[in-house]
Amino acid sequence: MDRQISQCDVLIVGAGMAGSCLARQLRRQQPNLTIINIDKRTSFSYWIGESTVEAWEDYMTRTLGLGDFLAENFPEKHGLRMFFDCPDKSLTLSEMSEFGRSAHHPVPARHLDRSRFDQAMVDLNRADGVDVRLGVAIPSNGAITIDGERGHTVETDRGTIRCRWLIDASGRNAPLARTLSLVSVDDHGHRSASYWGRFRGCRKLDELGDDSWRERVNGTRRYLSTNHFLYRGYWFWMISLSEDVVSIGVEFNREVSDLPVRGRADFLSFLRSHTCLAEIVGDGAEMLDFCGYVDLPRRARQLFSPDRWALAGMAGFFADVMGSGTSRIYSEVNRMIGRLIETDRAGDQARLHREAAYFNAHVRTTHRGFLRFLSDYELYGSFDVFSPYFSAGLAIYFNTHLPSDMADLASVFRAADELGGLPEAELENRLNGKLEDSLRSATYRLAAEFRARLDSAGAYYDGNRGRYRDSLPWENRPDIAAKWHKPRSLEAERAADRLTYETYVKTLVERLCEIEGREFDEDSFRRVFEPCWTSRQTLREVLDKMALPRPDVPARNGQLGSNRAARPFTVGKLFDQFGSLIESTGGSTIDDIDPGWIMEELTARGVVLFRGFGLDINGFAEQTRRFIRDFIVHGAEVRHRVSEHSATQTVTGGNNAICLHRELHFSPFSPQILWFYCETAPRRGGQTTVGDGVSFLDRLSRKARGELERRRLKYSNVWSLSTWQSYFPDRSREEVMRMLPELGMSGRFEEDLSLSFEYLASAVALSRCKRPAFANSIDVHRQYLQNVGAFQPAGDDRVRHGIAWEDGSPLSDDLFDEIHRIGLEHEREVDWRDGDLIMVDNTRIMHGRRAFPEGEDRRVYLRMAMWPDGERAEKKPRLPTIRG
DSSP states (O other), X not given: OOOEEEEEEEEEEXXXXXXXXXXXXXXXXXXXXXXXXXXSOSSOOOOSOOBOOHHHHXXXXXXXXXXXXXXXXXXXXXXXXXXXXXXXXXXXXXXXXXEEOSSOOSSOOBBOOHHHHHHHHHHHHHHTTOEEEESOOXXXXXXXXXXXXXXXXXXXXXXXXXXXXXXXXXXXXXXXXXXXXXXXXXXXXXXXXXXXXXXXXXXXXXXXXXXXXXHTTTTOOGGGSEEEEEETTEEEEEEESXXXXXXXXXXXXXXXXXXXXXXXXXXXXXXXXXXXXXXXXXXXXXXXXXXEESSOOEEOSOSEETTXXXXXXXXXXEOOSGGGTHHHHHHHHHHHHHHHHHHHHTTOHHHHHHHHHHHHHHHHHHHHHHXXXXXXXXXXXXXHHHHHHHHHHHHHIIIIIHHHHHTTTHHHHHHHHHHTTSOHHHHHHHHHHHHHTSHHHHHHHHHHHHHHHHHHTTOTTTTOBSOEEESHHHHSOHHHHTTTTSOOOHHHHHHHHHHHHHHHHHHHHHHHHHHTTOOOOHHXXXXXXXXXXXXXXXXXHHHHHHTSSSOSOOBTTBOOOSOGGGOOEXXXXXXXXXXXXXXXXXXXXXXXXXXXXXXXXXXXXXXXXXXXXXOOHHXXXXXXXXXXXXXXXXXXXXXXXXXXXXOOEEOOOSSSOEXXXXXXXXSTTOOSEEEEEEEEOOSSSOOEEEEEHHHHHHHSOHHHHHHHHHSOEEEEEEEOHHHHHHHSTTOOHHHHHHHTGGGTEEEEEOTTSOEEEEEEEOSEEEOTTSSEEEOOSHHHXXXXXXXXXGGXXXXXXXXXXXXXXXXXXXXXXXXXXXHXXXXXXXXXXXXXXXXXXXXXXXXXXXXXXXXXXXXXXXXXEEEEEOOTTSOOSSOOOOOOOEEO
16 A cells, blocks of 8 residues: 555544544534544444543533433443441452442433444544545554644654644554653552453342342442442452443552462452352353453643643543543543644634643543542442541532533633633642642541541541441432532532532531440531631541530620520631631621620631621721721722721722732731731632741741841832832921931932831741741742733833842742742632732731733721730831721
8 A cells, every 4th residue: 555645734643432422522613624533443342431421421411412322222320329338358249238229310421341332433433524544554663743823734554744733642552752751650649550341141230139229229220330349458349340241340559458469360369269259250240351450540740732732532542441531531631732733723723822732731630639539448348437438529520620621622712711820830830739628638538537546446447347338319419409400600610519528527426426426416516627628627627526515715795605506606717727717697896796705716816817897998997096096098099098087998900910929018017917808809819828937937948047146137128109108108208218228228318208118027927826927029020020011000110119138139940949849839829709818927928919801899908007906026116007
């Protein structure tokens, strides 16, 4: 055969699940694209990826138009089902504790015979006009030339193919990933391996138990579930592919249980050493094939490039078999690739770069989340531990992940457009921070604590015989189901997540009380439970507080008592190491809380957020006057006072992001206490960020911390006439010049009557809580110098702010970079709601702001003062203030 040269818009390497679905997606969404899909195989056999999830079914149905095709050819999956055994593996199937659905879910998913599915997709794509070429291989070396400007060239054993976009969806041996060295041998901290095969002639699960065992799932067929048999350190799956063929495999963590499986015979012997699996496999089952991977996790360092290439399917991503979530990732990555090609064809190269950067960070964070939440195989062998943990995971998936996919990743694409211009490292830090503060992270943390407590009590396996937990109430809860196939409502999702969290914690606490012989009291639990999962409340804290006779938070008129109904507010952690969240339980005001106790809480925790108390802007001012009467005002032109005689001001104008900083640290007018009030919260972005300077200091390198503690900073500034008059009201220039040395300033007046000055300050100082804190404006000064226009009135391009060491020498880029990096890792978000009030210890806590779209309504106000009680953390001269 003569070698041929082909030209196309998109070349997809690999005609398996990911590649064939992408080809059909592009054909439907961008029908004028020319698409070539090649695969080295000439036919398809059994393969993994047999259990799919609801998000993938939605993608296949709505995006690919294949709902009828799936329903006619592949069995509907009856959810995920777990069985738990005793340590000696002796329980029969009907004796094992079980977790799974008692009825079918309204949103379907499928089991796939991959040999049939992959071949059918080839036929469908050919009929739809995709040029599918089987038996076309790419040599192992030097066969791919990447050229983002003129197009890529791929040399195959059947000829040359030139393309504008190259997509590698060919699996773990991906030639593009090899060419660009995108994947290293890296198990990402999860040393998992897997062996599997297909069997004919196994006994069906529903034939093994008695009538009562079948009745508890309402006569539905367990055989159609993705069945899991869980042990400590490893687990088996069983998936029905047809009426007579099943897939059975084992996945294990080699650091916990390095199983004695090296081949087909070992695998069969190991299966039959478990009573329940010996029941299913029996003596007559025929093993049709056998395969395995020693190093299962995989993630390319980059999946998307603005140079018009991408990795799809297992070529770029695989984490863990548990949960069948890989099919969802395949559909998400395909949607992202389709979006990139659309953006490229529209000629918007700036957006193409933003989207590729954000998608890469998003997928890396997703991979990290999969591994973190599914790779702890120490949790798997206990019904008491794993079934509630996985229940909460299902609720989170159906509440947030499924709606996101049903909305075609609209929120992901919007975030890519808004944030994709940031460096990828910064994007990933932000997404990782959200991952750490997520509900999923909280459920994992509590599951690990719960497992440790069961181990210490010798009760890890106590729940593994004869118990049943129905997963359907978690998967099909009315507040979750009401949102499917509708525009996303983040507020509704947050409310559902809060219910999931409370139900999950209550489940664990109830079981601990039962195991430890303690009485569980519903009212006591609700009294002490902290509904904000970022508070990182532990199970031990809940149990200990439940034993207290009453809460220890004083009201203004005395103690509140132990009856939750009489308590007008709840108190919890805002974040793990700092911050308190005080929420009204209805009908209460902040006046109900003793201001002395509030100041103690602020001293101890650094930030206090009041939520749900119905404050307006006048009430905001009244609340600050409960603590002090004299306030400092910010003189910058980008701040506005709500009235001439008021100390209430707007925060910095604009919609740009602002990194962590201490308010007015560059001058002697830096306040010690701040109050922020949110009148109108933005719908997208605009969160206030906060970071604890005490723990920030601990995270600095020894070299950086030593330098910052040893050397003072020199800020140089220029204040306009109106600005300096705000700080020196009713003072002449001569009087101001006499005051400067007392305030630690040196300066002069310019011809335009502006005041140029220098001010020395320590980057590290003793905070209100009597601990040294990194609280300064180093990072925001660098940000200012890089983007002057975002911090000043339009048309004013004068450089008004500078920073150096006391002797005038510059701070090194390494020091700036370290501070910025730690700030990104360290900052936490306050997601504003209308009426929120926050008190901030400005001597300890730095704050900033997330960017938000232009035109988004965000009204946040500020009031500032010195400590009201005379016990100042820093020595400050008496400063000009206003009564307001």
